[in-house]
Amino acid sequence: MNSYAKYYVPEQSQWPIIGAIGLFCIAFGAGNFVMELNKGQATHGLYLLMAGVATILFMIVGWFRNVISESMSGLYSRQMDISFRQGMSWFIFSEVMFFGAFFGALFFVRVFSVPWLGGHDGGSTHQVLWPHFQAHWPLIVTPKGEKTQAMEWLGVPLVNTVILLTSSVTLHFAHISLENNKRKPLAVCLGLTILLGLCFLFFQAKEYHHAYTQMGLTLQSGVYGNTFFMLTGFHGLHVTLGTIFLIVLFCRVLKGHFTPKKHFAFQAGSWYWHFVDVVWLCLFVFVYVL
Template sequence: MSVENKKSPPSYYVPAQSPWPILGAIALFFVALGSGLSIMQLNKSDVSGIFLLVLGLAILFIMLFSWFKDVITESSNGLYSKQMDISFKQAMLWFIFSEVMFFFVFFGALFYARNFSVPWLGGASNNVMTQQILWPDFQSFWPLLKTPAGETTQAMGWQGLPLINTLILITSSVSLHFAEKAMQQDNRPRLKGFMAITLLLGICFLFLQANEYIHAYHELGLTLQSGIYGNTFYLLTGFHGLHVTLGLILLFIALLRILKGHFNGQHHFALKAGSWYWHFVDIVWICLFFIVYVV
């Protein structure tokens, strides 16, 4: 996704037919199927779901690296015009906008559950009889720490790992900003250093989030079977963790290209696109931190 052109072709470049889109669709199918089966097989010895999930992720990574390689080769050979540069920017912005809509829907579902479903089930608007039929001993407050089966769990507090992870992501955005400034100044030593710091901070975030999940599952009893609170917690934080992983892949590829001498102060859209995405992921986490953990 670089705009490092040796020449400006007069026409809009149309690439040859590629196997990567269909391969990516197959990979996402295996990821979705494997994820669903893995959740259903949590307490069973069947590992087919995990196998399909790992297979899908492996195919996805191969597809991403191969597709990026093709785009980098085309860009390095001077096949992209200025219109292609504009198209890349528009495509990245539309992609980020689509991700904003994804999180908007998830936050909306959480808002609806907290402000409409829970009060309604608790007897709001004269629905006392409905409450007695559906869940007689239901208590209308958030978070819901008791399931209809009588099992209880604990809420995940905002202190500790969630707060540390928030500071880590904010720091990573700052280090990435300095990396962009170094790129604009063609200061490659500073660029490499700040890019490496950003990647390490992102890896630390995922590592601590995995530890948070282990703590929630084993010590707080917070599982996918613990009701709507547990489901929304893992859905929002897990989906965000997936975006952090994708952001790390984009930045890692950009760092590899930097180490190979790609980019300059004027032409470095691959780095800029990864930076846009990373800052978007950080902003989403700050919103998620306050809405899911604090409020």
């Protein structure tokens, strides 16, 4: 007679709806904040955006606490572990599609739209839409005639690339230390990874400040400014979430959680962080260098 492993079915949770509310507030607040900022009006959207971020953080803390409690109580079986792996795999796949859409928009603009506006197809439509258009990338002149500057890959972008690549190495060594049950090297390498992630976010904020205050490169700087801030901004958001994930794992490591044979939460965080690093390499090549 076949024996089946138990499969834990959690109770109904309030966290998904709380997360949905938080995401709605972030999206609606961010949109209104940008529009109000352009018009010089009161930034009510900023308060809604901050409320959304606070709601998401509250949801993350509560949901993580529940999952950690269930895991440490021994409620999860091998079948549950397989479900977690499948869920994390599909989540990362959805993130690949998410960034794929933005990279697709960037490639379409560079390969099709810009040459078409420059009249490279032999037509004359560009003479009506934008007579003096120069088909080269990046577009540093907007349709209004305003000029901006392109972000160079040397400097902060290159430093951030080295930082993220180094963080992948330190996280890999942390994973190896966990598999060998070496707790001190595990904590040290994971702590270094978190520190590198925070350094990346600091330098990206510095880069944004430089772009807005000294380069004239903003979200309103035509399609170049749009694609630049959308791609790098969403990546920065993912680095922020990944750093929070790693901080939670670090706290669990200090409490003695995880064993060499049972540590999927750590592995999931590692998957996510390496994915974020790969996305940044693509960003560095296609947004900054080429």
